[in-house]
Amino acid sequence: MTDREDIDMLAAEYVLGTLDPDMRRIVDERRTNEDDLNAAIADWEKRLSPLNAHYRDEMPTRDLFPGIRARIEGARIERERVQADNIVEIDLLKRKLARWRIGTFATGALAASLMVAVLVSDFAAPVSDRQFVAVFHRDDTQPAFVMSIDLDTRAVIIRPVSATLPEGKTYQLWIASDELGPAPKSLGLLENASAPTTRSLGEFDPALLRNATFGISLEPEGGSPTGRPTGPAIHGRLIPVEH
Amino acid sequence: MGTSTRDLEQFLARAADGDMDAFGHLYHATSAKLFGIVLRILKNRAQSEDILQEIYVRVWERAGDFEPGRASIITWMATIARNRAIDALRRDKRHDAVVDDFDIDQLADHDDLSVADDAERNDDLRQLEICLGGLDDDRRSMVRLAYLDGFSRAELAERFAQPVGTIKTWLHRSLKQLKECLGS
Numbered sequence: 001m002t003d004r005e006d007i008d009m010l011a012a013e014y015v016l017g018t019l020d021p022d023m024r025r026i027v028d029e030r031r032t033n034e035d036d037l038n039a040a041i042a043d044w045e046k047r048l049s050p051l052n053a054h055y056r057d058e059m060p061t062r063d064l065f066p067g068i069r070a071r072i073e074g075a076r077i078e079r080e081r082v083q084a085d086n087i088v089e090i091d092l093l094k095r096k097l098a099r100w101r102i103g104t105f106a107t108g109a110l111a112a113s114l115m116v117a118v119l120v121s122d123f124a125a126p127v128s129d130r131q132f133v134a135v136f137h138r139d140d141t142q143p144a145f146v147m148s149i150d151l152d153t154r155a156v157i158i159r160p161v162s163a164t165l166p167e168g169k170t171y172q173l174w175i176a177s178d179e180l181g182p183a184p185k186s187l188g189l190l191e192n193a194s195a196p197t198t199r200s201l202g203e204f205d206p207a208l209l210r211n212a213t214f215g216i217s218l219e220p221e222g223g224s225p226t227g228r229p230t231g232p233a234i235h236g237r238l239i240p241v242e243h
Numbered sequence: 244m245g246t247s248t249r250d251l252e253q254f255l256a257r258a259a260d261g262d263m264d265a266f267g268h269l270y271h272a273t274s275a276k277l278f279g280i281v282l283r284i285l286k287n288r289a290q291s292e293d294i295l296q297e298i299y300v301r302v303w304e305r306a307g308d309f310e311p312g313r314a315s316i317i318t319w320m321a322t323i324a325r326n327r328a329i330d331a332l333r334r335d336k337r338h339d340a341v342v343d344d345f346d347i348d349q350l351a352d353h354d355d356l357s358v359a360d361d362a363e364r365n366d367d368l369r370q371l372e373i374c375l376g377g378l379d380d381d382r383r384s385m386v387r388l389a390y391l392d393g394f395s396r397a398e399l400a401e402r403f404a405q406p407v408g409t410i411k412t413w414l415h416r417s418l419k420q421l422k423e424c425l426g427s
Contacts, residue, residue: 008422009415009418009419012415012418012422013414013415013418016386016389016390016414016418017325017329017389017390017393017394017395018389018394018395018396018399018414020333020395020396021330021333021334024329024330024333042313045314045318045322046314047371047421047422047425048371048390049314049318049321049322050367050368050370050371051368051371051387051390051391052280052317052318052321052325053368054387054391055276055279055280055283055321055391056279056283057275057276057278057279058275058278058279058282058283059274059275059278060274060275060278060291060292060295061288061292062292064270064274064292064295064296064299065267065270065271065274065299067296068270068296068299068300068303069263069266069267071296071297071300072263072300072303075300
């Protein structure tokens, strides 16, 4: 069977409705960026939809429109609330960030190497408040790393964008949060400056992660000798996530 | 119905601009049709009413995606409804969904069609029925049970006393035969 036939049968069974739930979900995801699959689905919908004439009209027992309207308006209010919260959060995080910088300077253990970026996480997408993306900037222009967190799985993925690793150095990931005390806590080293690193943050609860500040510092090989970031912070920038 | 397809398209277009009253008209003109689909698949009135509300929220959210040239508005809405109903059916099959104790045959048709949208749809239906008629009896009823009642491969396997793998093979052969017969 060719790939084309596979895709056609996948589309056909998707429209027929006989795929199992996991497969249906996979098709739902794939069709958003696979034009041939999406087109095959549309063709099968066109072929089979005349069968819809066999469905008999049936009245719901009550008028459901007030409920529908309430759901739509509820979703809109929630979206606006999340957006308003984010503006507040950006502000809070900026202050948190400033405090961390001061704290890092105050430890006196600095200057040796350069803190690449500290980051402001936390932008909730309109449809999901479980996934966040943050961009770590080396300076005002070039993003160095992009980090994404999924609060459900508590997995964090750090993807290098334009980060290069000087000889004898390594990147180290940090988390800072009031609950964890005044000093940033190490989340380990980024093994490879040219490939994504995945970390499980299973030991932290989602609420903490949501409000935490993350940082990446450039450290001597083997990680920070002091257990704290050994350089001044520069800054991070927040980007919205659209699903 | 008293509401033309053109009216429905205008309600939807206005809904896409945030007009809730227009969306209300769309709901009242189409809810019986969509509810018939959902209830036949889920066979549980309370659950179907809940899912129907979700479906209309989805229609509202996607109102701007509708392209009149591609499918009729009713077909477009029916597709959203069927997909959502089948998702709900598959999800709940994992924890024994409640099936209402009513006569399912009351919902199942015996070739007494409800009103099709227009003459062109009737032609499409006639052509599809001719092609379905070319399938063996078992395979034809398999396709109908899957499409109209939301039967999964496993349920078809049980109904037709065949291994699931055989059902998959039969479905694929039937679908290929239909496609060829429909000449598209």
